[in-house]
Amino acid sequence: MSDPTTFERRLADAFTRYADTAVLDVDIDEIATTMVALTLRSPRRDGVVAGLASRWPRRTLVTVGLLVTLLAAVLAAALIVGSHRRVPLPFGPAANGLIAFDSGGDMYVGDPVTGQSHLVLGGPGTQSDPAFSPDGSHLALIQSTSVSGKDDVVVVGVDGSNPTVVTPRPLTNLTWLDWTPDSRQVVLVAAVGGHQGLLLADATGAGIRTLVNDVDVDIPVFRPPDGGEIMFRADTPNGSGIFVVDADGSHRRALIAPAATTNPQFDLRSPQYSPDGGRIAYMAWDDVRRVMRIFAMNADGSGAHQLASDPQAWFEGWPIWSPDGTRLIETRQFYDGSGHPLDNTRPYAVAWVDGRTPAVETGPPMTTGFQHAAWSPDGTEILVQGNDQQLILDPSGGPWHATPWTSNAYPAWQRDAPR
Amino acid sequence: MTNRASDQAHALDSIVGRAAAGEERAFATLVRAHHESMLRVAFVITGDREVAADAVQTAWSVAWRRLGTLRDASAIKTWLVAIAANEARLSLRRQRRRAVVELAITPNGDTDDPGRRIAIVDLQRAMRGLSANDRMLLALRFAAGLESAEIAGHLQLSASGVRSRLARLLERLRRELDHV
Numbered sequence: 001m002s003d004p005t006t007f008e009r010r011l012a013d014a015f016t017r018y019a020d021t022a023v024l025d026v027d028i029d030e031i032a033t034t035m036v037a038l039t040l041r042s043p044r045r046d047g048v049v050a051g052l053a054s055r056w057p058r059r060t061l062v063t064v065g066l067l068v069t070l071l072a073a074v075l076a077a078a079l080i081v082g083s084h085r086r087v088p089l090p091f092g093p094a095a096n097g098l099i100a101f102d103s104g105g106d107m108y109v110g111d112p113v114t115g116q117s118h119l120v121l122g123g124p125g126t127q128s129d130p131a132f133s134p135d136g137s138h139l140a141l142i143q144s145t146s147v148s149g150k151d152d153v154v155v156v157g158v159d160g161s162n163p164t165v166v167t168p169r170p171l172t173n174l175t176w177l178d179w180t181p182d183s184r185q186v187v188l189v190a191a192v193g194g195h196q197g198l199l200l201a202d203a204t205g206a207g208i209r210t211l212v213n214d215v216d217v218d219i220p221v222f223r224p225p226d227g228g229e230i231m232f233r234a235d236t237p238n239g240s241g242i243f244v245v246d247a248d249g250s251h252r253r254a255l256i257a258p259a260a261t262t263n264p265q266f267d268l269r270s271p272q273y274s275p276d277g278g279r280i281a282y283m284a285w286d287d288v289r290r291v292m293r294i295f296a297m298n299a300d301g302s303g304a305h306q307l308a309s310d311p312q313a314w315f316e317g318w319p320i321w322s323p324d325g326t327r328l329i330e331t332r333q334f335y336d337g338s339g340h341p342l343d344n345t346r347p348y349a350v351a352w353v354d355g356r357t358p359a360v361e362t363g364p365p366m367t368t369g370f371q372h373a374a375w376s377p378d379g380t381e382i383l384v385q386g387n388d389q390q391l392i393l394d395p396s397g398g399p400w401h402a403t404p405w406t407s408n409a410y411p412a413w414q415r416d417a418p419r
Numbered sequence: 420m421t422n423r424a425s426d427q428a429h430a431l432d433s434i435v436g437r438a439a440a441g442e443e444r445a446f447a448t449l450v451r452a453h454h455e456s457m458l459r460v461a462f463v464i465t466g467d468r469e470v471a472a473d474a475v476q477t478a479w480s481v482a483w484r485r486l487g488t489l490r491d492a493s494a495i496k497t498w499l500v501a502i503a504a505n506e507a508r509l510s511l512r513r514q515r516r517r518a519v520v521e522l523a524i525t526p527n528g529d530t531d532d533p534g535r536r537i538a539i540v541d542l543q544r545a546m547r548g549l550s551a552n553d554r555m556l557l558a559l560r561f562a563a564g565l566e567s568a569e570i571a572g573h574l575q576l577s578a579s580g581v582r583s584r585l586a587r588l589l590e591r592l593r594r595e596l597d598h599v
Contacts, residue, residue, distance in 0.1 A: 007593045014537035014596075015463065015561035021539070022462030022471055023455045031454050032447040038476065039483040040443055105481040124488075126481065128509055142512075144505060173550060175512055408473065 038406075086417035090134035090181035091224035092275045093323040094377035097414030098158065100130035100139055101390060101407035107141055108405070109158055109414070112392060115404035120160045127154070130412040133183035138203065139412075140166075140177055140186045153177060153186055155203045158414065166201040168208055176219055179203075180247075181227030189217050198232065198249070211249030219270045222247070223299065224277035231255070231280070233268050240268050242282065242301075255280070255301035262287050270318055273299065274353075275325045281307075281353075283317035292317045294330055296353070308355050323379040327352055327395065330359070331373070348373065348384065350395045360397040374411035383411040432492045439486040450479065453496055456563055457503035463558035464507035464551065466543060474506040481506065500563045501573040507558075508551045537596050545595045553588055560585060 002010070088094035098109040100120070107127040110117030121127050125145035132139055136158070143152045143165070150170035156163040166186060175196065176189035188199045193213035198220055201208040216235040223229040223244075231244045241258035245251060261267040263285040271282035281296050292315045297304035307328075309316050315333040322328070328351050334342040344365045351359040363384065372385040375395075382393040383403075390403040390411070437445035457478055461471035482502050489498055546554055556574070559565045567581040574581065 002593075002597055004589065004593065007597050008589055010537050011542075011589065011592060011596070012561050014539065014542045015557070018539045018542050019459035019463050019558075019562040022458050022468055026455060026458065028451050028454060032450040035450045035454070035476070035479045036443045036447050039480050040441055040446055103480070104477075104484045106484070124485075126505065126509065129512065144509065172552070408477070 087135040087137070088377070088415040088417045089225075090183070090227065090415075091277075092325075093379055093418075094136075094415040095418050096376050096378050096381075097132075097136050097416035099383065099390070099403065099414070100132060100141075100412040101403070101405055101409040102126075102128045102130065102141075103405060103407045103409075107139065107156075108407075109139070110403065110405050112403055117405055118160075120158065121154065121156050121163055129177055129410050131178050131186075131410075132158075132412050132414045133179045133203070134181055134415060135183040136414045136416050137183065140179060140203070142174060142177060145170075150174075153188060153201060155186065155205075164203075164205045166203060166205045166208070171199075178220070181222050181224075187220055187222075187230075189220065198230070212245065212252075215243075221271070221273055223273050224275055231271055231273065233271060234258075235264070240264060242268055242271050242280075255297075256282075256304075261285050262290075263292070266292065266317065272319055272321055274321050275323055279325075279353075281319035281321065281328055283319065291315070294319050294328070294351075307351060307353070308359065310349075310359070318373070320373055320375060322350075322375050322395070323377060325353070329373050329375065329382055329395075348382070348393060350382075350397075360395070362395060362397045363391060363393040363400050372411055374413055376413055377415045383413055385409060385411050431495065435486065435489060435492040435495055438483075439489075446483070449495070449499075453499045454479075456496065456500055459562045460500050460558045461503050461507035461510075463546070463562040464504060464554045465510060466546060470510050471507060474510045475503050477510075478503040478506040497563075497565060497569050497573070500559065500565070504555050504559055504563075504573075508555050511551045541596055545592055548595075549588070553584075556581070556584060557588060 099112055100107065100109050102108070105126040106122035107120045107130060108117045109120055120139060121141065125143050127141050127143055129142040130139050131141070138155055138157055140153060140155050143154045145152070150172050151174045152165050152170050153167045153174070154163050155166050171188065171190035173191040173196065174188060178187050179185070180187060180200070184203055186201045186203055188201060189196050190199060191197070192199065192210055195213055196216040196218070197213035198211045198217045199208055200211060211230070218233045218235070220230050220232040223231060228247050229244050230247060231242065233240055234243050236258045238258040239260045241254050242256040243252055243254050256268060266283070267285040268282060271280050273280055278299055279296055280299055281294060283292050283294050285292050291313075293309050294307045294316050295304055296307055310332065312334055313332040314335045316330050318331040320329040330349050330351055331347050332345070332349055333347065334345050336342050346361045346363060346365050348363045349359045349361045362382070374383045376383065380395070382395055384391050384393060385408055390405070390407055390409070391400055392403060393400045434445045434448055438449050454475065457475045458471055461474045461478070462468060465471045465474065478499070482499055489495065546557070549557070556570065559570045559573070567585070568578045571578040571581045576584075
């Protein structure tokens with residue numbers, strides 16, 4: 001080996017050449033024009049609030065504020081006396097609510113029907129990765145206040161009320177965030193004990209506890225209907241497997257035992273419970289044919305079988321159950337005749353779990369990045385994300401349209417009580 | 420400060436101030452001056468040109484909203500590069516469910532004197548084995564050319580802490596890449 005100083009010089013040279021590949025063919029004048037159009041010519045979303053404050057005299061605002069507060073108190077008392085807010089069940093179909101999205105580092109919610117949106121949480125730092133509580137009342141999100149690589153989790157009312165940091169200290173390598181079915185805790189995956197561990201943070205900020213810290217956990221999900229078990233894919237020294245633990249982290253058992261694979265990055269990732277908790281859909285890598293396929297099995301790990309597939313697709317994965325449990329969104333990638341991945345194909349298809357009805361492709365051809373998806377709570381639409389745009393697709397393969405806002409946020413659609 | 424340096428500082432102050440006020444020509448000037456540096460850093464962190472371009476686009480949006488909070492206009496490059504690095508790190512997390520098609524990078528001049536150069540494909544492979552935080556540290560040091568003290572200011576570490584982390588990373592990369 002060369003001495004450290006010589007190696008550092010050679011490494012710096014390699015980094016320069018590597019980074020140069022990013023700026024090949026960049027037309028800086030075109031970029032500047034585009035960035036001006038995308039930033040300066042886009043309205044600041046908090047402008048409505050600022051405008052109101054600047055147009056109204058302060059004394060008038062105070063008077064109006066007092067009247068509004070009094071009216072709100074009267075209404076709140078009437079509501080408390082009259083009835084409790086109806087909330088949706090944590091699993092299964094629900095009514096469609098708002099969509100959460102981040103833009104310019106701040107967090108918003110928007111109504112996909114009216115196009116109206118409002119700021120939920122802004123300020124210093126970057127707010128990202130929103131997740132609605134199952135009861136639809138709160139958002140959990142990741143707040144990055146520096147480039148230190150450590151992040152906080154914040155829980156905030158959907159109306160922006162009472163933002164609370166629920167992580168006692170910033171977490172390293174925070175890769176997943178979701179809610180427990182009772183909407184009282186936030187489940188996290190972050191670096192703990194030398195692994196990507198599974199943690200539960202109280203949504204009021206009362207504390208955090210570690211459930212799993214001896215394997216690398218990936219995308220945990222609670223089992224319907226009561227959330228009494230948590231399923232996750234984990235990397236172990238023997239390979240990747242699918243595991244279940246009780247909701248308190250105890251009694252870990254393997255549904256699919258760890259085994260070596262030639263595709264350790266994606267094999268068995270993101271197993272998903274059906275809305276009734278009786279079945280599991282997952283993707284598995286075929287080492288011989290070198291294809292990814294979607295399988296289903298019973299919740300106890302028995303009865304595994306491959307679902308119908310498109311022979312032209314080398315990758316079929318990321319299954320997501322429809323709220324009624326009849327269909328799965330799946331993501332596909334295709335190869336051309338010479339064995340290279342094809343770009344600009346339609347990556348989304350909706351497959352019927354019965355295996356008899358052919359899958360339906362939906363949405364436009366896309367390049368890359370459009371590979372996160374979520375069903376609308378009522379199961380009539382699909383929200384997908386990528387390339388700074390969110391699209392709403394028709395599960396039947398009909399027309400699609402873009403949301404009224406520009407964002408590449410992870411899809412999060414609020415569940416609302418049936419009306 | 421010499422008159423020339425003072426004039427340059429005033430000019431930069433003016434450009435940043437006018438950009439913060441929404442003047443399109445001033446903002447475009449900042450984009451022309453710093454976009455490529457931001458893109459280089461984001462690419463080293465993400466390893467994907469398209470993801471890096473998306474991250475830098477978001478970074479400009481973040482920067483525009485927060486430009487008024489920048490106290491020292493002379494730190495604009497470091498400030499923008501740090502925002503781009505953070506957006507690149509966040510975009511890695513957003514890809515957690517993405518089936519990444521890893522395309523081989525065309526060797527850029529690697530055939531010249533191959534025995535004395537670290538091949539880009541080897542560097543790319545080694546970077547994939549590092550955490551997002553370690554990639555960010557290397558990108559800020561080697562793709563943006565920031566000094567340890569500048570990096571420390573953005574990572575909330577001491578300069579000596581940055582140097583020791585870099586030293587460990589360099590030793591790891593030396594074991595992986597230094598075949599000669």
